[in-house]
Amino acid sequence: MPSHPHRQSPRVGPRHRLKGLGVALLACAALLAGSAHAEPRDGGVLNLVAQPEPPSLMHGVVTHVSTQYVSGKVLQGLLTFDTALTPQPVLAKSWNVSADGLTYTFELQPDVKWHDGKPLSEQDVLFSFNTFYPEVDKRVASIFEQYVASIDSSAPLHVTFHLKKPFAPLLSLLGSGLRPVVPKHLYEGTDFRANPYNLKPVGTGPFVFQEWKRGAWIKLAKNPDYWKKGLPHLDAVIFHVIPDGSSRAAAFERNDVQVLRGGDADYSDLKRLSALPDVTASDKGWELYAGLAFLQINTRKPPLDNPKVRQAILYALNRDFIVNNIFFGAGQVAQGPFAAASPYHDPQLPQYANDLKKAKALIAESGVDVGAVRIRLLNGEKGGAWERLAEYTKQVLQPLGFKVQVVTSDAATWFQRVSDWDFDLTYNFIFQIGDPYLTNAYLYRTDYILKTSPFANVGGYSNPEVDRLWNQVADTAEGPERQKLYGQLERVLNDELPIAPIFEMRYPTLFHKQVHNLLRTATSLNEDYESVYLDAPAP
Incomplete structure (x- = not known):
């Protein structure tokens, strides 16, 4: 197949053009941020925190962040992105894109x-994308139905995607870290969602699943037959289940665990822990993921089916207070349904400043008795800050006449209840992976009113105009017209507020200085850790 090195290539977003996709991309360690240490040390155990304890260990089936954090060391995808958002090979050694x-x-x-x-073959990739993902991931099914004519193989270890029409976000879809290649011989002919290997994954990664003791730990061992010779350096990775935030902070302070992600420790502890003499704090490693926290609203249920009531809720919430006092500055107030730094966000979008008087006026205009029904705010045990946010929301809505009951559940129960639409309000967040079509769209589209996951349209919002605009932005080439369509779309969503955007999340990662090569890609913490190593323990 001819290559076209000078053709404009697909991209993550207009600010980050993925260059040279016509040329086969080969692995090059120099493109990744290396360590100051010339010789990585082999051996040692890296201790991490499983917060919350994941509902599954197969992130191809359950796209929960805690699941991906663990199974990203076991399972691998075709490609990834470096911190400059340039695609890098993983199981795909190289790729070519035709001129059209x-x-x-x-x-x-x-x-x-x-x-x-068992050897990895092209059949595993074909099974993954022809059969597995269209079944377990309705987003993939929808995109493939619209854009992919076929996926086949003309030679061993070669796989070709034939598109019906150009689809710029394809590499972002394949390289998001959410769609690892699946072993055909273990999944074919099974119930994919109930397959026992979802709890004891078999992958190609540098670490092998060893043991999961519920409520205590998940242990991964070094893969002695890893396909990259000389890697990994670590003997094992252990994820400790520590439900209490102060206990997680204490474990890190004692160096019982060496790494904390944002949210692993209570936000109130971050400043103190960051100041420890042997600790490094960094915001790197989240370049591909723009985190957006929002209040998910079940729009089927009165009074939440009224847009004026939903607007009143957002006016009542002091989002500056939420960011600065509940999350201790680890974020910024959301400016709309799309991330503010995204080139697709409209900077002129009207804003919802904290205004209790305006909120009360909107309730009056709605003509709705908001206290007639008790509202259940489902809290998913994400940590102390999220629990405080739920209680704060209950207090703020009371002056408007709402009767709010906070219901707290473990992560697995929260995941299932939200997936089954069994909630009124709940706080959730997504990672906007470049183009909003790949992530945000599924929170709003009518065809995604599905009981599949909390990241579908579980709120039941349906607007034919919004559906039309999502279809148009997918079919429109990059340029002023597509930007205009996204602007129209964001304004409708911002006005009707089926989801109330709260804040854009920052992800400070804290790690002891004995840990090296931790943050090397745009999705670092969820990656395979093949190059991570530890200094030798002090004598």
Whole structure:
């Protein structure tokens, strides 16, 4: 297949054009941020926190952040992105894109084995994207139905995506870290969602699943047959289940765990922990993911089916207070349904400043008795800050006449209840992966009113004009017209507020200085940790 090195290539967003996709991309360690230490040390155990304890260990089925954090060391995808948002090979050794943007051909890495000894082949990739993901991920099914004509193989270790029409976000879709290649021999002919290997994953990554003791730990061991010779450096990775935030902070302070993600410790402890003499704090490693926290609203249920009531709720919430006092400055107030730094966000979008008087006026205009029904605010045990946010929301809404009951559940129960639409209000967040079509769209589209996950349209919002605009932005080439369509779309969503955007999340990662090569990609913490190593313990 001819390559076209000077053709404009697909991208994550207009600010980050993925250059040279017509040329086969080969692994190059120099593109990634290296360590100051010339010789990485082999050995040692890296201790992390599983917060919350994941509902599954197969993030191809359950796209929960805690699941991806663990299973990202076991399972691998075709590609990833470095911190400059340039695509980098993983299981795909290289790829070519045709000049018309309709054909993507991937060459797979040779001599890769699954952890059970079976060889990785093109059949695993074909099964993953022709069968597995269209079944378990309705987003993929929808995109593939609209844009993908076929996926086939013309030679061993080669897979070709044939598109019906150009789809710029394809590499973002494949490289988001959420769609690892699946072992065909373990999943074919099974109930994918109930497959036992979702709890004991078999992958191609540098670490092998060893043990999951519920409520205590998840242990991963070094893969002695990893396809990258000399890697990984670590002997094991252990994820400790520590439900209490202060206990997680104490474990980190004692160096019982060496890494804390944003949210692993209570936000009130971050400043103190960051100041410890042997600790490094960094915001790197989240370049691909723009985190957006929001109040998810079940728009089926009165009085939440009234847009004026939803607007009143957002006016009543002091989002500056939420960011600065509940999350201790680890974020910024959301400016709309799309991330403020996104080139697709309209900077002229009207804002919802904190205004209790305005909120009360909107309730009066709605003509709704907001206290006639008790509202259940479902809290998903994400940590102390989120619990305080739920209680704060209850207090703020009381002067408007709402009767709010906060219901707290474990992460797995929260996931299931929200997926089943069994909530009135709940706080949730997504990672906007470049183009909003890949993530935000599924919170709003009518065809995604599905009982699949909390990241579908569980609120039941349906607007034919919004559906039309989502379809148009997907079919429109980059340029002023697409920008205009996104502007129209964001204004409708901002006015009707089926979801109330609260704040854009920052993700400070804290780690002891004995840990090296931790933050090397745009989704670092959820990656495979093949290059991570530890200094030798002090004598």
